[in-house]
Amino acid sequence: MTTRDPLFPETDSLDDWFPRGAHSTPAAPGAGQRLGVVVGGSLSRGLDIKLDPQATIEDLAVGRYVVVRGRSKRFFCMITDVLLDATNPAIRSDPPDLGDAFLRDVYSGTAAFGTVHVAPMLSIDEGSDEPKPVRTIPSHFTAVEIASAQDVDDVFGQEDATHFHVGAPLELEDTRVHLDLRRLVERSVGIFGKSGTGKSFLTRILLAGVIKNDAAVTLIFDMHNDYGWAVKTEDGPQAKGLKQLFGGRVVIFTLDDEATRRRGASYDHEVTIGYDEIEPEDLAMLKTTLDLSDAMIDAAYELHKVWGRGWIGQLINADAEALEALKAQLAASFVSVLALKRRVQRFERYGFLKPHAAEDSARRILEYIESRKNVVLEFGRYGNALDAYILVANYLTRRIHQMYVERVEKALGDTALEPPQLLITIEEAHKFLDPQIARQTIFGTIARELRKYNVTLLIVDQRPSGIDEEVMSQIGTRVTALLDNERDIAAVLTGVSGAGGLREVIARLDTRQQALIMGHAVPMPVVVKTRTYDTEFYASVSSASTQDAPKLSVTPSDPESRRLR
Amino acid sequence: MAETEQTPIVGQVLRASTVGFVCGTRSQQIEHPAFGAFVRTRQDSAADLDVIGVIHAISIDDDPLVRQMILANNMTQATIRDQRENRLVPLEISVLNVGYIQGGRIYQTLPPRPPLSLDPVLLCDAPTVARFTARLDFLRLVLNASDVPTEQLLAAVLKFAAAARPDAERRAFLVEAGRLLAGLLSQDLPRLQHLLQLIRPA
Numbered sequence A: 001m002t003t004r005d006p007l008f009p010e011t012d013s014l015d016d017w018f019p020r021g022a023h024s025t026p027a028a029p030g031a032g033q034r035l036g037v038v039v040g041g042s043l044s045r046g047l048d049i050k051l052d053p054q055a056t057i058e059d060l061a062v063g064r065y066v067v068v069r070g071r072s073k074r075f076f077c078m079i080t081d082v083l084l085d086a087t088n089p090a091i092r093s094d095p096p097d098l099g100d101a102f103l104r105d106v107y108s109g110t111a112a113f114g115t116v117h118v119a120p121m122l123s124i125d126e127g128s129d130e131p132k133p134v135r136t137i138p139s140h141f142t143a144v145e146i147a148s149a150q151d152v153d154d155v156f157g158q159e160d161a162t163h164f165h166v167g168a169p170l171e172l173e174d175t176r177v178h179l180d181l182r183r184l185v186e187r188s189v190g191i192f193g194k195s196g197t198g199k200s201f202l203t204r205i206l207l208a209g210v211i212k213n214d215a216a217v218t219l220i221f222d223m224h225n226d227y228g229w230a231v232k233t234e235d236g237p238q239a240k241g242l243k244q245l246f247g248g249r250v251v252i253f254t255l256d257d258e259a260t261r262r263r264g265a266s267y268d269h270e271v272t273i274g275y276d277e278i279e280p281e282d283l284a285m286l287k288t289t290l291d292l293s294d295a296m297i298d299a300a301y302e303l304h305k306v307w308g309r310g311w312i313g314q315l316i317n318a319d320a321e322a323l324e325a326l327k328a329q330l331a332a333s334f335v336s337v338l339a340l341k342r343r344v345q346r347f348e349r350y351g352f353l354k355p356h357a358a359e360d361s362a363r364r365i366l367e368y369i370e371s372r373k374n375v376v377l378e379f380g381r382y383g384n385a386l387d388a389y390i391l392v393a394n395y396l397t398r399r400i401h402q403m404y405v406e407r408v409e410k411a412l413g414d415t416a417l418e419p420p421q422l423l424i425t426i427e428e429a430h431k432f433l434d435p436q437i438a439r440q441t442i443f444g445t446i447a448r449e450l451r452k453y454n455v456t457l458l459i460v461d462q463r464p465s466g467i468d469e470e471v472m473s474q475i476g477t478r479v480t481a482l483l484d485n486e487r488d489i490a491a492v493l494t495g496v497s498g499a500g501g502l503r504e505v506i507a508r509l510d511t512r513q514q515a516l517i518m519g520h521a522v523p524m525p526v527v528v529k530t531r532t533y534d535t536e537f538y539a540s541v542s543s544a545s546t547q548d549a550p551k552l553s554v555t556p557s558d559p560e561s562r563r564l565r
Numbered sequence B: 001m002a003e004t005e006q007t008p009i010v011g012q013v014l015r016a017s018t019v020g021f022v023c024g025t026r027s028q029q030i031e032h033p034a035f036g037a038f039v040r041t042r043q044d045s046a047a048d049l050d051v052i053g054v055i056h057a058i059s060i061d062d063d064p065l066v067r068q069m070i071l072a073n074n075m076t077q078a079t080i081r082d083q084r085e086n087r088l089v090p091l092e093i094s095v096l097n098v099g100y101i102q103g104g105r106i107y108q109t110l111p112p113r114p115p116l117s118l119d120p121v122l123l124c125d126a127p128t129v130a131r132f133t134a135r136l137d138f139l140r141l142v143l144n145a146s147d148v149p150t151e152q153l154l155a156a157v158l159k160f161a162a163a164a165r166p167d168a169e170r171r172a173f174l175v176e177a178g179r180l181l182a183g184l185l186s187q188d189l190p191r192l193q194h195l196l197q198l199i200r201p202a
């Protein structure tokens, strides 16, 4: 009698009748979230991963995270490319008939298979929870998985006083990506993307985080009335402005009281600028916008010398007689003076420019900033006049920055005496920072001097290639929604290590509410589906700021706010 | 042995090597074995080595009497039957070894020793075939065997293995086998394509 016959076993477990280890165990389909194995690559170029047959290539969008579980580390990588491969290139010339379901099932993942290319971003050692930059790569044939919620949490941590929830990583809707607000405001921030990709919404979300957690005070040059009160949306009802979310902690200034009032928005101050306060430096900034020649700018300085304060008012109002007198004085540059006069004549249309301003708006704004109040300057109808926007933003920023420099220098390194960290938000940033003027303008200066004087920029732009390269390289955190112009993508990625694969990611983002965040404020680049700016968001930022803001738009008794937090 | 009753005896080992063996049987028993079928030897328990193989050829040799009868031209039904039932040369069934059983384990590789002459050779029944083919490492052995019609044999073997499974599992089994072959034959696409045509379910 045979003792035991494995072909007629009592047990049904395969391992009981096949010796263990004698066979390569095929990957159990659906085990975990296994995706494939590392088959090659390098630290600089990224890793190649051969997909398991059961991994559906169509689900693997660029921008998703995968985790490579090495022997002693977890490697976090982002998918940067997806490709089709075959073990035998000859199959291309004689492709099997995949209309036949059987052949399709046989061939896919075997003779023909998918490969994804991933960029290693971070690693976490076994038994540690501290993400570190990658300095090596996992060995051959290490298993690769789709990142789990836990993996993402290990990198982006929890929401706390300095970490703010901005959205969810791709395909991990229930996970949160947190931005380090302190690091965010410490260096300049850039928000890029084509028109309509959600830049203004995203900026508002980030600013809400900054205000809520008091990470910095912000000054927003609000070109299209996107930030203060009752924001227009492309589809559906109005969204709330920052003032509605944070009440007294946000102050609205307006250049166009009529427009602001017409929108039913309240404002706290009207900004007027006196002709007598505009200096030639303020005009220099408008060089490209108003198409001013160097000679015209020189003429401005000369006029300033001749006429002193109020020169620009005088120039605008100069009649034939006055010009005749001037001609005698400034014979050499008189042609330029006339040309300049024609250019600045347009200022007459700007209601906020007066011969003399009743109060010093820059000083007023600074007072608010020093008492840690956030300032939104609405441009109203002047938002459509780029020269007005640039003139005002430059005018105010130059003076506020000047006062900041004085304060910081007087504080002699005593941080308690220094003014609060200030984040200045500008839209259409390339108009302020194009290579021709970035060197002379205040915004270029701020971007380049880093955090020396506690002022940083938040620039919002749809054409980053127009921004001076040196300025770009100083931007600490870059948030990029969809860009489709090669030069813009390249500009956003200048100076980013391991940028190669990210260009595909940027070019393939959704047209809305998706962005790649990289740099100073995140441990590794991440594609997020941005939080939706809605009542849930309002409740989450307002309720936490109850103690500072008496005028809350959502009261604690509001059933919605209780539900959400 | 309870199984022996349900499992028809194919024959007895005539000659053997570790690569394969030939078993002989009386010629009227030809309805049992078939090209591609799974068989196993059964030794007594002391030896503890049962070899599993697949039939790759069935042949009938001539003998002097058959030659004479064909020339004699006086064949009656009775003489034909008599010759078939009582002739001295057996039907020869060639088997390719694809695995063995030892110590209660199945191994899908060549056996360490060949079976012994006159060991009984049994046809595997459906559950046995299904169990043995739960792993397909033996396909490589078949694929690399010399002097056998590899593609046809593989196809026949896989059809047997599929038929040993419930209807619902057959397609999945053939797909898995196909995928394995696609890996083994990735450098020989025409052969792969031919094989897949042979095994694809109707």
Ligand SMILES: Nc1ncnc2c1ncn2[C@@H]1O[C@H](COP(=O)(O)OP(=O)(O)OP(=O)(O)O)[C@@H](O)[C@H]1O
Pocket: A193, A194, A195, A196, A197, A198, A199, A200, A201, A202, A232, A233, A234, A235, A462, A512, A513, A530, A531, A532, A533, A534
């Ligand atoms: N996080 C979000 N929550 C809710 N809606 C959003 C969000 N992001 C974008 N949207 C929708 O997309 C529209 C366009 O967004 P937004 O105005 O921010 O784009 P933009 O990039 O600033 O465009 P432009 O360059 O024209 O100023 C919004 O009106 C809104 O309807």
Ligand SMILES: [Mg+2]
Pocket: A199, A200, A201, A224, A226
């Ligand atoms: Mg916008």
